[in-house]
Amino acid sequence: MASDTFGIFLNGSYGVGKSSVLDHLGDRFAEEELPFSLFDVDWFHRSWPSAADDPANVLTEAKNMRAVWNNYLETGPRTPIVAGVIESVEDARRYEEVFGRELRIVHLVASPGVAEQRLRRRYDAGRADALNWHLANHRRLVAVLAHADWHALTVDTDGLTPAQVAAAVFTALDPFRG
Numbered sequence: 001m002a003s004d005t006f007g008i009f010l011n012g013s014y015g016v017g018k019s020s021v022l023d024h025l026g027d028r029f030a031e032e033e034l035p036f037s038l039f040d041v042d043w044f045h046r047s048w049p050s051a052a053d054d055p056a057n058v059l060t061e062a063k064n065m066r067a068v069w070n071n072y073l074e075t076g077p078r079t080p081i082v083a084g085v086i087e088s089v090e091d092a093r094r095y096e097e098v099f100g101r102e103l104r105i106v107h108l109v110a111s112p113g114v115a116e117q118r119l120r121r122r123y124d125a126g127r128a129d130a131l132n133w134h135l136a137n138h139r140r141l142v143a144v145l146a147h148a149d150w151h152a153l154t155v156d157t158d159g160l161t162p163a164q165v166a167a168a169v170f171t172a173l174d175p176f177r178g
Contacts, residue, residue, distance in 0.1 A: 007080035007099045008173060009092075012108035013141040014134040015115030015122075017157045017165060018083035021108060024166035025081050034079065037072040039065060041084025058094065065098045087144050106169050107151035112139070114158050 008025070010018045019040055029036040045061035054060055072078060080099045086092050096103050110118070115138055123131035145151075153172050157165050 005101060007082065007096075007101055007103045008169070009086060009095060009103045009105045010081075010083040010108055010169070011086045011105050011145065011151065012110075013085075013115065013145060014138045015118040016108040016110040017118070017162055018108055020162035021157070021165045021169070022081060022083035024163045025169060027163075028166050028170045029079065029081070035076060036079045036081050037069070039068070039080060039082040039084075041065075041082060044068075058091075062094055062098050065095075069099055085141065086148075086150070087141070089150065092150055104152040104173050105150055106173075107145060107148070107154040108157050108165065109142075109145075109154060110157045112142075 010021055010025070012018055019042075022038055022040060026036060026038045041061065044064040045057035047057065047060070050057045051060065069080060072080075080101075082095065082099075082103070084095075086095065086105060092103065092105065116135060119131060119134050119138070123134070153169065155165055155168055155172075160168075
């Protein structure tokens with residue numbers, strides 16, 4: 001596999017299973033002895049307060065991810081596997097710049113009922129504000145991503161385990177061929 005030729009980005013609205021699939025896709029790469037590094041975007045921008053010139057923390061996120069990516073590259077070529085949200089071509093370009101390669105963007109989707117159920121399991125009563133924010137923004141993001149033309153693959157996660165979705169992504173993108 002030419003692991004230094006592309007990366008995989010798991011894209012989708014809230015509650016579609018991006019983080020869970022990320023973990024299983026890493027397991028799949030490890031089983032095949034393919035070098036990889038996992039990135040859950042949320043952990044690279046979640047800080048407060050944000051800089052005045054970067055209110056959404058996207059520049060901070062990119063710098064943080066680039067620093068970690070460079071550390072991983074010191075151990076050799078590998079495939080970056082990322083879970084997050086790409087809402088625009090500009091977002092896609094920013095992530096491709098971080099990793100210095102093309103990203104094969106996978107659109108994970110789930111029905112509104114399934115996504116809501118998953119979100120309600122994620123946030124307990126003490127995190128009601130976070131739950132309400134994600135529920136309110138889920139449909140907006142679904143609509144935005146439905147019109148995106150940058151997805152290499154779309155996978156409906158309803159009725160599938162994260163391991164099954166990861167297997168489908170792995171097979172469809174055929175990382176052995178690069």
